[in-house]
Amino acid sequence: MARKLDQIELNMLHEIADLHQIPDGAYNIRLNGESAGRNSTENITIESKTDKPGINIIIKPGTKNEACHIPVMLSESGITEVVYNDFFIGEDADVVIVAGCGIHNCGTDLSEHDGVHTFHVGKNAHVRYVEKHYGEGDGLGQNVLNPTTVVYIEEGGRMEMETTQIKGVDSTVRETTARLADGASLEIREKIMTHGKQVAKTNFTVDLDGEGSSANVVSRSVARDESTQKFVSCIRGNNVCTGHSECDAIIMDNASVSASPDLDANNVEASLIHEAAIGKIAGDQIIKLRTLGLTEAEAEEQIIAGFLK
Amino acid sequence: MLELRNISYLVDDENGRNEIINDVSLDIREKFVAITGPNGSGKSTLAKLIAGILKPTSGRIILDGTDITDLNIDERARLGISFAFQQPIKFKGITVRDIISLASGKKLPLNVVCDYLSQVGLCARDYVDREINDSLSGGELKRIEIATIMARGTKLSIFDEPEAGIDLWSFQNLIQVFDSLREKTDGSIIVISHQERILNIADKVILLADGKVGSFGEAGEIIPSLANGVTDVCSKIPGQGEQTIG
Numbered sequence: 001m002a003r004k005l006d007q008i009e010l011n012m013l014h015e016i017a018d019l020h021q022i023p024d025g026a027y028n029i030r031l032n033g034e035s036a037g038r039n040s041t042e043n044i045t046i047e048s049k050t051d052k053p054g055i056n057i058i059i060k061p062g063t064k065n066e067a068c069h070i071p072v073m074l075s076e077s078g079i080t081e082v083v084y085n086d087f088f089i090g091e092d093a094d095v096v097i098v099a100g101c102g103i104h105n106c107g108t109d110l111s112e113h114d115g116v117h118t119f120h121v122g123k124n125a126h127v128r129y130v131e132k133h134y135g136e137g138d139g140l141g142q143n144v145l146n147p148t149t150v151v152y153i154e155e156g157g158r159m160e161m162e163t164t165q166i167k168g169v170d171s172t173v174r175e176t177t178a179r180l181a182d183g184a185s186l187e188i189r190e191k192i193m194t195h196g197k198q199v200a201k202t203n204f205t206v207d208l209d210g211e212g213s214s215a216n217v218v219s220r221s222v223a224r225d226e227s228t229q230k231f232v233s234c235i236r237g238n239n240v241c242t243g244h245s246e247c248d249a250i251i252m253d254n255a256s257v258s259a260s261p262d263l264d265a266n267n268v269e270a271s272l273i274h275e276a277a278i279g280k281i282a283g284d285q286i287i288k289l290r291t292l293g294l295t296e297a298e299a300e301e302q303i304i305a306g307f308l309k
Numbered sequence: 310m311l312e313l314r315n316i317s318y319l320v321d322d323e324n325g326r327n328e329i330i331n332d333v334s335l336d337i338r339e340k341f342v343a344i345t346g347p348n349g350s351g352k353s354t355l356a357k358l359i360a361g362i363l364k365p366t367s368g369r370i371i372l373d374g375t376d377i378t379d380l381n382i383d384e385r386a387r388l389g390i391s392f393a394f395q396q397p398i399k400f401k402g403i404t405v406r407d408i409i410s411l412a413s414g415k416k417l418p419l420n421v422v423c424d425y426l427s428q429v430g431l432c433a434r435d436y437v438d439r440e441i442n443d444s445l446s447g448g449e450l451k452r453i454e455i456a457t458i459m460a461r462g463t464k465l466s467i468f469d470e471p472e473a474g475i476d477l478w479s480f481q482n483l484i485q486v487f488d489s490l491r492e493k494t495d496g497s498i499i500v501i502s503h504q505e506r507i508l509n510i511a512d513k514v515i516l517l518a519d520g521k522v523g524s525f526g527e528a529g530e531i532i533p534s535l536a537n538g539v540t541d542v543c544s545k546i547p548g549q550g551e552q553t554i555g
Contacts (some may be wrong), residue, residue, distance in 0.1 A: 220401075248401070287362055288398040292412045292461065293386040302411065306402030 016100030054084035061090030077107020135168025223255035237270025316368035464496030
């Protein structure tokens with residue numbers, strides 16, 4: 001460990017990675033632009049890049065049931081950084097990777113972390129990637145997170161990506177691109193809640209190149225106050241494949257939500273579906289919960305919590 | 310227990326002023342009361358007026374001596390009124406366990422949730438973590454709705470046509486559930502129903518017609534007087550016939 005984490009940093013670690021302390025196993029903790037701790041294991045090697053900021057995470061073929069945590073935290077106002085993390089997941093491996101970024105900004109300057117994560121998922125490997133974004137602090141400085149995720153999945157590989165941004169991020173542009181080989185599959189579940197004047201933009205582009213490849217991109221979001229959300233999902237079916245994308249949004253107050261599906265079928269056997277639903281909380285749902293004794297505000301809270309669960 | 314004093318509910322539509330409920334007065338003290346009547350007679354409206362989902366145009370509603378007419382839905386719920394919807398409401402993300410816990414007012418241990426589900430004939434293990442959404446059949450949703458009312462355990466429980474939509478569950482189980490509810494409750498149960506077998510287990514039956522109380526009395530007296538049974542009576546009214554369950 002480079003230094004001990006203080007309470008604010010430990011709180012953020014809990015929010016973004018569900019960790020109450022430094023984890024067992026492989027991890028890399030980045031704090032205010034510097035390494036605050038790293039551990040490699042027999043099967044998972046974490047090493048610094050030599051040409052630019054960031055790390056390589058190399059997972060041996062056949063690694064099973066291991067996890068790797070790579071949280072990033074900014075607790076000082078005014079730090080802006082771009083970090084490149086590359087993941088090499090060996091054939092037949094089955095692992096969980098927990099990333100995430102937390103910003104505690106009590107100052108007046110902008111804090112920004114732009115993470116570029118590139119996944120190389122080997123043949124028949126399975127990876128579950130969990131990413132949480134969280135912001136806090138009562139300063140006037142903006143919290144900005146712009147994650148870019150690039151995914152390459154080889155034959156028979158599978159990736160599940162769960163990405164969550166519930167609180168405190170003023171502006172985010174989330175770019176995800178993926179390219180899938182034969183029999184590969186990708187499942188993306190995104191959960192976003194924006195409030196105040198926050199802006200969240202999400203762009204998914206998935207190329208289903210391989211025969212029998214499949215993708216399922218699901219976004220659930222809640223937009224409150226004056227916030228703005230834009231969801232763009234482009235799935236290209238370039239072979240015999242199945243693709244499904246879904247945007248389901250609750251809109252409240254004076255918020256705005258835009259959903260733009262883009263399906264390109266470049267093969268007659270490509271089966272692509274997009275669903276989008278945007279609307280306010282159904283009045284009968286609130287009435288139902290009120291008949292159980294909840295106030296209107298409590299009912300709304302429960303409905304949103306369930307929706308984003 | 311529950312007193313309705315000169316309750317009326319009027320709506321304005323393209324045909325002018327329409328009296329959905331017309332000067333209804335009732336004093337309900339029995340453990341189990343059934344409200345029946347043809348479609349459009351105002352049964353569901355009356356139930357919603359009691360639960361606070363609708364506000365009466367005139368009249369007062371008294372619960373255990375307290376005037377609750379001006380209380381809203383959740384205030385009445387906290388005073389001890391439960392309402393089971395005829396068409397259960399669906400949610401995204403809220404699970405069966407969540408809704409039963411919300412109904413009880415506290416986070417329930419798994420075995421207690423399972424017990425409620427078992428009582429309505431659902432194999433708890435298969436349902437407890439399911440979302441209350443379109444993946445559940447109408448009959449499953451109705452049973453979960455009944456389980457939430459059981460979990461609330463309030464002094465007044467209102468069921469709006471509990472038999473409607475239950476097509477795979479034996480109707481006998483529904484009767485058993487209401488028998489069991491009646492046994493356990495210290496308060497009153499009001500069931501809106503077209504089913505003669507539900508009316509038969511009621512202490513008193515109210516027949517509504519055109520928003521008015523047609524008759525109100527002992528089940529044993531009212532049912533035979535309904536021209537050889539309620540279903541026969543209902544079949545004589547346009548748009549109303551017997552519902553078949555299970």
